[in-house]
Amino acid sequence: xxxxxxxxxxxxxAHETRLDLxxxxxxxxxxxxxxxxxxxxxxxxxxxxxxxxxALEQAGLLRSRKVARNVFYSVDARGIGATIxxxxxxxxxxxxxxxxxxxxxxxxxxxxxxxxxTENT
Amino acid sequence: xxxxxxxxxxxxxAHETRLDLxxxxxxxxxxxxxxxxxxxxxxxxxxxxxxxxxALEQAGLLRSRKVARNVFYSVDARGIGATIxxxxxxxxxxxxxxxxxxxxxxxxxxxxxxxxxTENT
DNA sequence: AGGTCATTTCAAGAGTTGTTGAATAGTCGA
DNA sequence: TCGACTATTCAACAACTCTTGAAATGACCT
Numbered sequence: 265x266x267x268x269x270x271x272x273x274x275x276x277x278a279h280e281t282r283l284d285l286x287x288x289x290x291x292x293x294x295x296x297x298x299x300x301x302x303x304x305x306x307x308x309x310x311x312x313x314x315x316x317x318x319a320l321e322q323a324g325l326l327r328s329r330k331v332a333r334n335v336f337y338s339v340d341a342r343g344i345g346a347t348i349x350x351x352x353x354x355x356x357x358x359x360x361x362x363x364x365x366x367x368x369x370x371x372x373x374x375x376x377x378x379x380x381x382t383e384n385t
Numbered sequence: 386x387x388x389x390x391x392x393x394x395x396x397x398x399a400h401e402t403r404l405d406l407x408x409x410x411x412x413x414x415x416x417x418x419x420x421x422x423x424x425x426x427x428x429x430x431x432x433x434x435x436x437x438x439x440a441l442e443q444a445g446l447l448r449s450r451k452v453a454r455n456v457f458y459s460v461d462a463r464g465i466g467a468t469i470x471x472x473x474x475x476x477x478x479x480x481x482x483x484x485x486x487x488x489x490x491x492x493x494x495x496x497x498x499x500x501x502x503t504e505n506t
Numbered sequence: 507a508g509g510t511c512a513t514t515t516c517a518a519g520a521g522t523t524g525t526t527g528a529a530t531a532g533t534c535g536a
Numbered sequence: 537t538c539g540a541c542t543a544t545t546c547a548a549c550a551a552c553t554c555t556t557g558a559a560a561t562g563a564c565c566t
Contacts, residue, residue: 277395278395278399279553283391283392283475303512309556309557310514314515348469400524419543433525436523454533454541
């Protein structure tokens with residue numbers, strides 16, 4: 265994950281409605297939910313939902329697949345993981361308190377991450 | 386950390402200049418850096434720097450202290466940790482892939498977090 | 507083909523955010 | 537107290553983001 269992708273992902277995350285979407289879709293797992301069902305659950309107008317879903321998808325935080333006339337959206341865990349990892353790696357890796365919190369585990373998210381190393385982009 | 390604080394922190398993070406600031410200030414630790422030194426290092430105009438520093442401070446990601454005529458800014462690791470923990474806890478805790486990545490360690494960041502539990506706000 | 511349903515695209519408008527130069531406030535040293 | 541220095545506030549403007557209703561697209565059923 266590079267700088268501009270991370271920035272896009274953070275921007276996407278930084279919105280109430282989109283945080284709601286992530287939260288709603290997470291328990292739905294790989295299957296996800298159809299746009300219409302999401303709209304109903306969250307009480308969102310169609311265009312508004314579309315706008316936010318595509319923002320999240322474009323940022324790599326959601327994935328979509330068409331089934332008949334429905335579009336199912338599901339969270340892309342790698343995208344979210346990579347975003348968190350980016351913040352950890354590129355902004356906070358030298359900070360003992362944050363570093364200690366994540367050193368071992370975050371590395372599992374994606375091969376690219378080498379938290380114990382000194383990567384710096 | 387509540388929803389609106391997390392949102393504020395994510396918004397604050399979602400900007401290139403502010404990411405630069407966090408990155409620059411992290412290695413400087415608790416002591417931080419004086420505003421003027423930051424401005425020079427990053428090549429930022431005064432008002433612009435002030436604007437972004439106060440955005441980050443307001444979001445709880447930075448702290449400041451006055452020394453003589455300088456103002457020193459340093460990262461607030463708890464704020465950053467709490468933000469990451471919020472995303473993990475409130476949006477992704479049911480997602481095996483992300484959960485596995487952070488389960489043990491993030492809990493150390495702040496007492497409030499109980500990643501292995503089922504907290505949901 | 508015609509009707510309906512699910513979703514997206516479009517265009518307009520309101521609101522918010524970021525940048526700039528000029529002005530202001532506070533601190534220090536002579 | 538005066539001048540220099542550090543940093544912030546202000547006002548204006550440009551740019552971007554979000555929301556809305558109307559229109560368009562694509563897929564299914566009869």
